[in-house]
Amino acid sequence: MKIIAFVGLPLSGKTTASRIAEEMGIPVVVMGDVVREEVLRRGLELTDENAGRVATELREKEGMDAIAKRCIPRIREKLEERGIVVVDGIRGIAEVETFRKEFGDDFILINVEAPLEVRFERALKRKREDDVKTPEELKRRDERELSWSMREAIKIADITVENTGTIDEFEDKIRAILTHFLPRVEVEIETDVFPTEDEEKVKKAVKNLFPDATIEIEDGKLYARTSSLSRFRELLRMQRILDTARSELIRGRSGNRVKVLLNKQTAFVSRINFAEEDAILSPLRVTFRLYDIDFERFLDYMAPETRDGRPIRELERL
Numbered sequence: 001m002k003i004i005a006f007v008g009l010p011l012s013g014k015t016t017a018s019r020i021a022e023e024m025g026i027p028v029v030v031m032g033d034v035v036r037e038e039v040l041r042r043g044l045e046l047t048d049e050n051a052g053r054v055a056t057e058l059r060e061k062e063g064m065d066a067i068a069k070r071c072i073p074r075i076r077e078k079l080e081e082r083g084i085v086v087v088d089g090i091r092g093i094a095e096v097e098t099f100r101k102e103f104g105d106d107f108i109l110i111n112v113e114a115p116l117e118v119r120f121e122r123a124l125k126r127k128r129e130d131d132v133k134t135p136e137e138l139k140r141r142d143e144r145e146l147s148w149s150m151r152e153a154i155k156i157a158d159i160t161v162e163n164t165g166t167i168d169e170f171e172d173k174i175r176a177i178l179t180h181f182l183p184r185v186e187v188e189i190e191t192d193v194f195p196t197e198d199e200e201k202v203k204k205a206v207k208n209l210f211p212d213a214t215i216e217i218e219d220g221k222l223y224a225r226t227s228s229l230s231r232f233r234e235l236l237r238m239q240r241i242l243d244t245a246r247s248e249l250i251r252g253r254s255g256n257r258v259k260v261l262l263n264k265q266t267a268f269v270s271r272i273n274f275a276e277e278d279a280i281l282s283p284l285r286v287t288f289r290l291y292d293i294d295f296e297r298f299l300d301y302m303a304p305e306t307r308d309g310r311p312i313r314e315l316e317r318l
């Protein structure tokens with residue numbers, strides 16, 4: 001999964017970047033919506049002034065990351081759709097830190113940059129009522145935003161995108177970045193960890209099949225996630241179990257999800273054995289979620305049809 005947020009000075013192109021994401025079918029969580037909903041919940045009129053007041057009050061009462069925290073359940077919900085979400089409206093470092101803590105390396109911060117003169121030109125064209133009227137005014141607005149710790153957020157951004165060219169050039173850059181992060185398949189692994197089992201060993205069993213997985217253990221349950229299929233795919237070939245794997249994947253398919261059960265004990269020794277639910281030790285329950293990809297292509301990529309035990313045709317990429 002990936003959570004992508006844009007930061008940048010006023011008029012740099014953040015909203016435009018979110019719009020491009022939306023056009024690509026990527027769900028966008030707008031942080032301002034949380035504020036607007038709170039305004040309505042309090043029975044207030046939906047004006048910029050009320051939104052500003054409620055946002056300040058939320059931050060004073062609940063901390064600088066109040067709005068970010070309230071966005072987390074929404075982000076989690078929307079992640080179900082495509083495994084990727086864009087967050088629009090980050091304003092400060094506290095929010096970035098909260099998202100980093102929640103989502104770890106899956107949270108990607110992108111800084112959108114353009115010089116003051118370019119942004120001022122755009123303000124003149126945009127003519128939004130609250131837009132600046134002079135370059136000096138924009139400079140003051142920049143300084144205000146920067147003093148709200150936007151500067152630190154910009155400093156730790158993972159990627160910087162310059163938006164100094166045409167809108168089409170900007171669109172191409174943003175599309176390329178988002179396409180790069182768009183997962184086609186996500187793998188979720190779940191299993192029970194019994195008190196008699198060694199947690200580290202169970203983790204290792206998962207890592208043997210999915211070395212890049214991020215793993216959490218909570219209340220006797222292990223949850224792991226990754227979007228890398230390569231080791232699992234390689235093992236299917238080394239063990240020459242493509243036919244079995246193919247029928248298990250077909251059997252486990254339900255819409256855009258494919259669920260298989262794997263023997264945990266054999267995974268300890270890097271072997272894939274398909275299992276049944278009533279295995280003595282709880283099996284590894286592996287779910288492949290397919291996003292922008294047909295099941296048939298996924299199937300042919302993972303476990304192609306074989307002749308004399310060899311794949312008839314190998315797909316190099318998903």
Ligand SMILES: Nc1ncnc2c1ncn2[C@@H]1O[C@H](COP(=O)(O)OP(=O)(O)OP(=O)(O)O)[C@@H](O)[C@H]1O
Pocket residue numbers: 008009010011012013014015016017122123125126163164165166167168170
């Ligand atoms: N490369 C570009 N070429 C021309 N116009 C652009 C370009 N990028 C953005 N714009 C225009 O500049 C204006 C500001 O862009 P946008 O609203 O995306 O910025 P923003 O960072 O969200 O601004 P703010 O923080 O003030 O809300 C918009 O009218 C947008 O259409």
